[in-house]
Amino acid sequence: MLLRSPWAGSHIAGPNGRFSLDEFCSAAGIERPTPLPLDRFVEYGHWFRQQVVKDIDPRYVQQVRPRPGGYAVIAEDGEEVHTRRVVIAAGIEKFAWRPPVFKSLSPDFVSHSCDHRDLGRFAQRQVLVVGGGQSALESAALLAECGASPEVMMRTKVLRFLRQKLHTLGKISSVLYAPADVGPAGLSQLVARPNWFRTVPRPLRDRLSRRSIRPAGAKWLEPRLGNVLIATGASVVSAVRRGAHVEVLGSDGRRRVVDHVLLATGYRVQISHYSFLAPEILAKIRQDMGSPLLNSGFETSLPGLHFLGAPAALSFGPLMRFVAGTSFTAPALTRWIVSNWKGIRQDQ
Numbered sequence: 601m602l603l604r605s606p607w608a609g610s611h612i613a614g615p616n617g618r619f620s621l622d623e624f625c626s627a628a629g630i631e632r633p634t635p636l637p638l639d640r641f642v643e644y645g646h647w648f649r650q651q652v653v654k655d656i657d658p659r660y661v662q663q664v665r666p667r668p669g670g671y672a673v674i675a676e677d678g679e680e681v682h683t684r685r686v687v688i689a690a691g692i693e694k695f696a697w698r699p700p701v702f703k704s705l706s707p708d709f710v711s712h713s714c715d716h717r718d719l720g721r722f723a724q725r726q727v728l729v730v731g732g733g734q735s736a737l738e739s740a741a742l743l744a745e746c747g748a749s750p751e752v753m754m755r756t757k758v759l760r761f762l763r764q765k766l767h768t769l770g771k772i773s774s775v776l777y778a779p780a781d782v783g784p785a786g787l788s789q790l791v792a793r794p795n796w797f798r799t800v801p802r803p804l805r806d807r808l809s810r811r812s813i814r815p816a817g818a819k820w821l822e823p824r825l826g827n828v829l830i831a832t833g834a835s836v837v838s839a840v841r842r843g844a845h846v847e848v849l850g851s852d853g854r855r856r857v858v859d860h861v862l863l864a865t866g867y868r869v870q871i872s873h874y875s876f877l878a879p880e881i882l883a884k885i886r887q888d889m890g891s892p893l894l895n896s897g898f899e900t901s902l903p904g905l906h907f908l909g910a911p912a913a914l915s916f917g918p919l920m921r922f923v924a925g926t927s928f929t930a931p932a933l934t935r936w937i938v939s940n941w942k943g944i945r946q947d948q
Contacts, residue, residue: 601742602635604734604762604818605922609780610636612648613926619651635820664688665878670904687898687933689908690874695867699730702839702861709846710839710861713739723747728848728856730836731864732756737817739864741824750828751858753850757833760816780924783812794928795896797917805917812918869911881905888914897936898929906933 603610611620624644625632633640649656660676670684696712707715713735719742729740732754743750776785778792790797791812800808817825834852839861841847848856870890872882886893886901891914898906898915908929913920919928 601638601738602818602820603638603641604635605924606779606781607632607634607636609782609922609924610641611927612645612923613930614648614652619648624648635818661876663876663878664881666881666884666902685904685906685937687906687908688874688911690876692867692869692910694873694875695869695910696863697865697868698863699836699865701836702863705839705841705846705861708860709841710863713862713864716862719743719748720746722860722862725749725859726857727751727860727862728753728846728858729862729864730754731815731866732759732832733815733864733866734817734821735866736815736864737821737825739862740828740830741821743862744828745824750862751856752828752830753834753836753848753856754815754830754832755835756815759830759832760814761819761822762816763819780919780922782919782922782924783808787812791917791919792924794916794919794925795932797919798915809913809918813921867910869913871907871911891915896932897940898933899936908933 607621614620621636621644622632624647627647628643630640657675659679661673662676662678663672663674664686665672665674667682670682671686673681673683673686675681693714696714698710698712702710713731719739722743723746726749727743729736729743729750729752732752736752736754740750740752775789777788780788780792782788783791787808790800790808797805797808831850831852831854834850834854837849837851839846839848842857845857845859846861848858848861850856868890871877871885871887871892872890881902884902885905891911892900892907894900894907894912894915898908898912900907908920909925910921912929916925916928919925
């Protein structure tokens with residue numbers, strides 16, 4: 601897979617602007633690849649970690665629970681660490697959205713795009729891809745290229761392909777679009793400023809968020825879908841197993857019989873899906889539709905407990921869903937912790 605994000609929006613925020621993708625390519629002795637392959641970006645992530653955070657504890661966290669004066673973090677081997685502050689940046693895999701209509705089907709017949717690293721297992725098989733964004737369209741292209749017979753089924757009536765716009769309109773591009781290139785012209789600049797975005801009234805903020813991340817594929821993907829059947833304006837009405845196959849009825853009236861359904865249906869934040877959060881913590885966090893409500897320091901209603909990444913998007917906007925969001929998140933979180941450090945030390 602290849603990243604849809606532009607090069608300028610794919611740097612992890614480092615101290616003093618250091619440890620960018622450009623520095624990584626220079627250190628690794630490789631030319632700048634565009635678009636950026638996913639496996640190369642993962643290499644960049646490991647390299648970044650080696651430069652800035654060498655002391656990593658690889659154990660899984662079994663539970664985070666409250667204790668007097670802070671929190672207890674319990675590792676998988678039972679060791680308990682006490683701390684005044686916990687920052688959760690645990691990714692989106694647990695938020696993978698699987699529509700209820702597929703609930704009766706086993707993983708042999710339906711899976712989410714996040715479940716796969718190699719789609720070669722579907723060679724010579726018929727696969728229905730549900731979704732209309734980059735994940736759906738690129739998965740369909742990869743399926744076709746590995747010998748499968750994919751069809752894309754998407755609810756939206758218009759199939760959209762987006763080209764990176766930062767340099768396509770000359771000098772005016774930088775006025776209309778922020779480097780992260782999240783959102784349409786003008787709105788992109790607001791999205792790139794989360795402290796401004798969070799001041800927008802909630803109903804309008806929700807509409808702007810949806811407009812900024814509506815389903816679309818990268819323009820460079822379009823030629824690879826020439827032989828892929830794409831049904832627009834069609835949603836799944838029912839999905840049942842028929843022997844070794846799945847029969848899917850669409851809202852367009854068509855019945856499709858396929859070997860497997862691949863859900864590229866995105867992610868819906870539900871912090872309760874983080875199994876390591878103790879029930880007594882979840883019960884006390886102020887939430888809205890599964891997302892925590894955060895202050896300017898990414899702190900929840902429980903002092904000392906912070907959320908980063910997609911769980912912060914409700915409070916700070918869609919930039920939090922992208923790597924480009926680290927350029928805002930890291931300094932904002934650091935300033936909050938430093939400004940509250942004195943009080944914490946006095947309480948210890």
